[in-house]
Amino acid sequence: MDKYEKVFELAKRRGFLWNSFELYGGSRGFYDYGPLGSTLKRRIEQVWREFYVIQEGHMEIECPTIGIEDVFIASGHVGGFSDPLCECKKCGEAFRADHLVENVMNAAGTLSAEQLTQVIKEKGITCPECGGEFNDAYEFNLMFKTTIGPGTGRQGYLRPETAQGMFVDFQRLSRFYRDKLPFGAVQIGKSYRNEIAPRQGVIRLREFTQAECEIFVDPRNKKHPNFERFAGRELVLYSQAAQEAGEPVRMTVREAVEKGVIAHEVLGYNIALTNEFLTKVGIDPARLRFRQHLKDEMAHYAIDCWDAEIETDRFGWVEIVGIADRTDYDLSAHARVSKTELYVYVEYDEPKMVTRFTVKPNMGKLGPIFKGKAKVVADALKQLSEAELSQAEIKVTVDGEEVTVSSDMVEFAEETVKVSGENVVPHVIEPSYGIDRIFYGTMEHAFEEENVAQKAAESGLKGSGEEGEEGPAVEAGGEAEGEAEEETRLVMRFSSAVAPVQVAVLPLLTRKELSDPAKDIVGKLREKNLLAAYDDSGTIGRRYRRNDEIGTPYSVTVDYDTLEDKTVTIRDRDSMRQVRAPVEGIENLLYELIYRGRSFESAGKPFNF
C-alpha cells in the first residue's frame, strides 16, 4: 500500500472523501466531501479568505456557475478550450490530430477538425501504433454545455474557471474601488471541465473548487507597496534556468526580483503570499516549490507564470496554484467582444501640457453637401496630415471614391492642451488555487504512521520504557515487551488552523458522574466557537487513537480527580503529552493553544511526562 492508498483509505473510512453517486455505481471525476472533509475544506477556504479578502483587501464576489456563450467566446474557451482528436479505425487508439499533422506542416494547431481530416487523408498519415487508417478528426470541447431556458433556448456553458466573473464585472468592480488602481477581487467556487479521462482521485475532477484572485494593476508600475513584508523571505524556486540545471534554487524574494528571475514585485509578493498560505494550512515546506513555466509552456500573452507544486508520494510534483501576469489579455478580449472599452482613468501626478495636432471638420458645412456621407468624410479628414490639409482643395478617399473638400470646411491647428491623466487598460496578476488539490496535499502531508513506543520514549512519557529511566520503566515494559514495539499509530498532523475537529472531550469511563461534566465542557468550548466533539465510546486509548486519526489537536479527559479538584487533562496530539489544567477557563486556554500559538507546556502541570 502506498501513501496515496493509505490516505484514501483513511479519508473514506473517516468521512473525508467519498466517491460520488456510489449508491448507483458512481461516476468518474466526481467526489463528495464527507462531514470531516467538507469541514476541513471549508476551513482551508476560510484561511484563504483571511489572506486574500481580509489582509489583502480583495473583496469576494459570487457569479453564476453557468455562463452565456459570449463570455466564453471572449475568453477563448469556446474556440480554444478543445482538442482535435482522431481515432485509429483498426486499433481504436486516440491521438491529438494536430500532433499527427505537425511533422508534415507548420501551424498545425490553427487548423480546424475538417482541415486536419483533409490533411491526414492527403498525406496518408496512418496510426503510429498499428499503421491503420484514421477516422475523421473531431473537436472535443472540455466545457459542459447546457441550454438556458425552454425550447431551443440559449447556449450556455458551465464555467471552466471562476476568473471570467471578475473580468466581466470589471467596470462595476472598478467603480466599487472608486476607479483607483491597484484593486482586486476574488471568487471561491465550483468550476467544471469535462475531462476526457479524470484520474488520480481528487487531483483531476470534472467538478472542482477554485479560489481565484484577479489583481488589476497599472502596467507601468508593478512595484508592490508592501514588498518589504516578504522581501527577505526565502523561497524554493525552480526557475527556467534552474530547470535546465535540474536543481531548484533557494533565493529571497528580493534577490529573485532584482535578478529578474521573477518578473516584478507584484508577482514576487504574490508568490511569497502563496508560500505563506500553503504553509499555514499544513503543506510541508520541504515538499513545496515554485516552478516557472517554460517559454513554450506559457500562454503567449503572459509575461511570467509560476506554479506552486507539492510533492506527493504517488504522483510526484503536482501543480496546486498558478500565479501569472496575464497582462491586459483578458480585459482586452472582453472589450473587443463586448464592444465596450474596459479601462481605468489614471490621473498624472502633475497635469501635462501636450502639444497636438487637431482637426475640426465643420459639420455645418459638410452636412448639406455630403449628406449621409458627411460623417465618413469627416472621419477621413481627421486622418490627414497638416501638409495635406493645407491645400486649397483637399482630397480624401471615401469608400474607394475620391472626394474634394474645400479648405473652408475644415479647421486644423496645432494646439497645446492640459492633460491630467489617461485611460489605462490594467494588467491582471492572477493567483489561481485548486482547492481540491490543496485539500489532498494537506491530507497527504499531514499523514504519518509512527511507532508508538518510540514516540512515547521521545516525549518522555511516564512508563514508556525509555532507557535510563528508573522504576516505572521496568514495570510498564514488562507485559508488552516485543509486541508493543510493533504498535504504530496513524496521526493526521493537521495544522490547528484547519483541523476539522479542534478538541475532543472524553470522559475516562462512560459513567454519568464523568459524562455530565464532560458534556458541560463541550458546551463551554462551543460557546467559544471551537469545534468540539464528545466521545465516550470504547476505552480511552482507543478514543485517543481515533482522534489522532482525524487529526484532533487536543483532547480533554475528565476523570475522578476532576470531581475532587476541578481539573482535567489536556492531551497534545503530536507528542501525546498531557498537562493538568483547571476546568475553569478551559475554553480560553484551548482557544489560546489553537489560535494564539500558546505553548502546550505552559498550559498546565505535566501529567504524564
Place this chain on the structure above:
RNA sequence: GCGUUGAUGGUCUAGUGGCUAUGACUUGGGCCUUCCAAGCCCAAAACCCGGGUUCGAAUCCCGGUCGGCGCACCA
C-alpha cells in the same frame, strides 16, 4: 477514448459451480474507580450492476459501471 488488471460487511481480506459465505479490525449496546490499539458480555453488518450458460452462478462467459496501471489527454 484504447489496452490491461481488479471489484466479497464501514475498512482490509479468505474462499469454492452446491445446503444458513471466512477472518481480522472497525462500529453499536452494556460491564469496568482511573489515561494511550487488541479486557469481559452481547449485537449489527458484504459477494458492483445487467444479461447468458447451468438443475444450481458470489464463482464460468459477455456487456456495463467503478478503481489501479500503461498510452493518449490535462486551455
